[in-house]
Amino acid sequence: LAVVGDPGSGKTTFLRWIAWVVTGDRLGETTDEAKDRLGLSEPYVPILVRIADWLEHIQEVREQKLNPRPVGKASAEWLPHFLGAGAQSANQNLDAGWFTKKLKAGKVLVLLDGLDEAPDERQRELALGMIRAVAKAYGDCPLVVTSRPVAYGDRSVLPGFDLRRIEPLGDEAVATFLTRWSQALFKDNTTGADKHRKDLLAALHARPNIRRLSRNT
Numbered sequence: 636l637a638v639v640g641d642p643g644s645g646k647t648t649f650l651r652w653i654a655w656v657v658t659g660d661r662l663g664e665t666t667d668e669a670k671d672r673l674g675l676s677e678p679y680v681p682i683l684v685r686i687a688d689w690l691e692h693i694q695e696v697r698e699q700k701l702n703p704r705p706v707g708k709a710s711a712e713w714l715p716h717f718l719g720a721g722a723q724s725a726n727q728n729l730d731a732g733w734f735t736k737k738l739k740a741g742k743v744l745v746l747l748d749g750l751d752e753a754p755d756e757r758q759r760e761l762a763l764g765m766i767r768a769v770a771k772a773y774g775d776c777p778l779v780v781t782s783r784p785v786a787y788g789d790r791s792v793l794p795g796f797d798l799r800r801i802e803p804l805g806d807e808a809v810a811t812f813l814t815r816w817s818q819a820l821f822k823d824n825t826t827g828a829d830k831h832r833k834d835l836l837a838a839l840h841a842r843p844n845i846r847r848l849s850r851n852t
Contacts, residue, residue: 636779639787640801646781650746652679653779657744663754679744679777681735682718686762687752692717693761709764714738714745741775751786759786766793810836 640646656672657679659665669675693713696704705712712731715738719731737743747766753755753759770778770793780793784800813835821828 637793637796637798638781639784642783643795644801646833647748650683650748650781654683654746657681660743680742681744683746686747689717690753690758690762692720709761713765714769720821738773738776743776745778747780750780750782752848759791763791
């Protein structure tokens, strides 16, 4: 799945929410939330990767000529290599081999954030090549990639990925969001929640610049 949206539209928050839902089930804090909310029946290990960090890791390994390292410029093995290095740095007692095993078994939910944050076009092409390789090598793992529209189009696309665009919120969606936001802030105070919602709506209608911002809350 490729999720494309403007800055501030909630792409990173969306990936974090997916990881949170799946983790809740794995920790036993929730039951079947991943199935009910996301349609995921497998107990996946959710892994959220910032693409810019992934690319930076690869560059450092190559510049320092560190070994062992994956063979090939856009090898799928760069993903478990990056994850293993991060786990080792965090003293999590996991290595690249553990992640490779989980990926090959189709046990990982891969969430890749910020294709547009690659530092230049060459690096973006490298990221696209690695994502294609990951999708092919670990085909049983669900894979979600996010990007701004400017970085996803023409040659910079992922064949076989479903594309979903985050559209600006309409008036009804903004009102619904503010209602739920107010209710969350004033859980035990219906009157306070309603007043807060009305105050926010009044501010939106009174100030056009804030109203524009509300479209990608």
